[in-house]
Amino acid sequence: MMNVEAVKIEELLPPPFQQPRPKAMKRTVALSSFGTPFVWLLGGMLGIALVMILGLLLLILIMGSLTFWPQKIVHFETVEGKRYLGEVTRVETYRPSNEQVGELPEAYRERAQKFLESRQGVSERYLVRTGNYELTNTHFNWVSDFQIQLTTYPEWAFVWERLSWGRFYGIPMGFQVDGKTVTEDPKETYRAFREHFPEVQRKRKQIHYLEKEVLGSLNYRLEQARLNVRDKDLKLRKAAEESREGRQQALQKATAAYNSMKESIEAEYSKIRTQIETLKTETQRYALLMQVSDGGVVPLPLATIVRGYPANQLGWFEKLSVYIERWKEFLLEEPREANSEGGVFPAIFGTVVMTLLMSLIVSPLGVIAALYLREYARAGALVSAVRIALNNLAGVPSIVFGVFGLGFFCYFLGSSIDRAFFEARLPNPTFGTGGILWSALTLSLLTLPVVIVASEEALAAVPNSMREGAYACGASKWQTIQRIVIPRALPGILTGMILAMARGAGEVAPLMLVGAVKLAPELPIDRNFPFIHLERSFMHLGFHIYDVGFQSQNSEAAKPMVFTTTLLLILIIVILNLVAIYLRNRLYRKFISREV
């Protein structure tokens, strides 16, 4: 039975129109069409690079600039009864073994064990620079915190920097003049020291001047005269029969000159020697009496002292003045104690002179080569081959350049020069060994590709319309290059030179073979004729870093100097670069655009 009433009117009507609901379409969009994730990626990469570079620079800056800041002098007394007086240079945490604790005296063993247990077995140990090498045969000592019984900062503890044997730590107990003790009070002693030290310093400078400058130049003159005699002698031996007479006379004249000069110089020499001796005895009149950590009292002659200060009494300004004084010494003095102390002036000088010399050699070479490649050479297989060869040259390990420089410049070119011009000095080589000229030439080869590639790009960037404008005025090719192309490309060429300079100044490996040495007190430029001695070996900051850091006997003391020297090298490169960048921007404003 159908239930009629159950049928509603709505059901009889057609259903109302309903737009079919679209199937949910999956809209995908390529990730790459959003810029954001890639911005993060790119920015992140840059960030990582920046963090690495800035981290390194910051480490060098902090470590390098803290080296000279005066530290407090601490006095440790250990449970074994040992005493250490010195500066804490490093702090480390470590886990001492049971044996180490077992070595302690019985009475303290338990206490030390408890101390370690309270710290989960971790102990701190201090590296104390105790100095006094001639007494203790060591510069540094490790002291662990569980060993320490008493830590004090003695008011009158002094640190003395000396000409030899490294630092000296102690407490002044008296001042001696001519072996007689004049005072025994620390304060009075320090006063006496300050009274007499300037005099000692002045005399020491005088001695240094006499020994180095006066005697040095006497030696130099005598050596020149001797070489002259030898030269004339060699010429006589080689001379043909008819010119023998004249040669003979020349030899006699030279010998006579040498002999008379020898006499006068020897007289002068002994005069200066006695002068030096008197000065030396005068400086040795004064001595400090220092009490060292084990209680003994030793004399410390003022003549051996460079600088000293009561480290635990210094105020901020006094510390600053010590700091500045040390920097001054570092920048302006010669090194002493196998380079681990003193200054690096010869190395600064050598680095700057070598880098400038290198730039002087490499820029004309590179620019001329680039000019030929870009302006004259016809594009072809040969030019492409040259370009590939240049780029490969940039990838050759720098030590290979060093080997080449040693073989070609020093042994081949240098020996030839020696045989031709400096025969009198043989068998001692003049140019036939490493020297600043050969180093500069070797580094020029090393940096040549950089300069050529950068110069070529700069030349290519000169608009063709400018060249055509010059040709249309009736300029020849060379006039166009000289008056239009080179000035316009100069900023770009300078950029190449900046890159080359930065590369060359930091390079060490080839220099070790062709001229950089551990110690070269004679600078390549001095007061003796001919003033510029390009054959001399020189000191280089990069090599100095290697030498101080890895070749030094007292490497722990030299370690801070590594950072300081690195800081200095980086600063020098930055300064050289800034000068070049300033020049480039000036040229850029002048030749390319005013809006920079």
Add this chain to the structure above:
Amino acid sequence: MLVDTKDARIQETMNAIVRVSHGMEVEPAIHPALSDLADPEVVLRIKDFSLWYGKAQTLFRIGMDIPKGKVTALIGPSGCGKSTLLRSVNRLNDLIDGVQISGDMLLNGDSIYAPDVDVIELRKRMGMVAQKPNPFPMSIYENVVFPLRIDGIRDRRILDEVCERSLRGAALWDEVKDRLHDSALALSGGQQQRLCIARAIAADPEVLLMDEPASSLDPIATAKVEELIHQLRGEYTILIVTHNMQQAARVSDFTAFMYMGRLIEYAPTGVMFVKPQLKETEDYILGRFG
């Protein structure tokens, strides 16, 4: 084809274009006023000149005389060879590899393409103004006297005098006289172009070549350059390339229409723009193609 081919005029135009593009030679229509000029009236005679870039021929037997002291405009659609012709006059095309020519040009009777010609000396007898201003990276003063400098002239008085005369000639003197020793690159585009004109007239050229000198300038600078060309008329012979026909009509005395490397028509500007002889010219001038 979207062109209504039933229109007879357009049909004829198309035929002419097809004729030229199939290499059939069209005899150029040279106005009687220009066809038989005596030597003293002519600065530059172009004689049967053809040019090839590699294998592609871009100029086909061009022959025309450029009259002295007048402004002659070269017009034609892009790629018709008008710039190439202009650059052939001072042999700048020599700088491009693979350029070959036949025929010759005569500058005041002296052959330009004879084998013994010193190109550098030849270029010194002409001035050129490029499409884009190309001042040299030096001071305004040095830019203007550059043609004298490369001749080794050092006399300050001569240089000063030439500099002032040229800058006055290029209507730039009043704007730059206080900063002659500033960089030329600091000038505005229009000033740079007028500086280039000053440089081009510094060595008293026998003919002044201008390659679309106003095409990269704004309307005001363009007007100034055109005014300058007006002023230079009479004193200098000017050969100017332009693809702006209004400009050609405004500045030139004579107009040559080039198409596909050929000279089509050469006539006084007044005649050319009012009643050209050939249909091709009329169609181009009226903007039916190009």
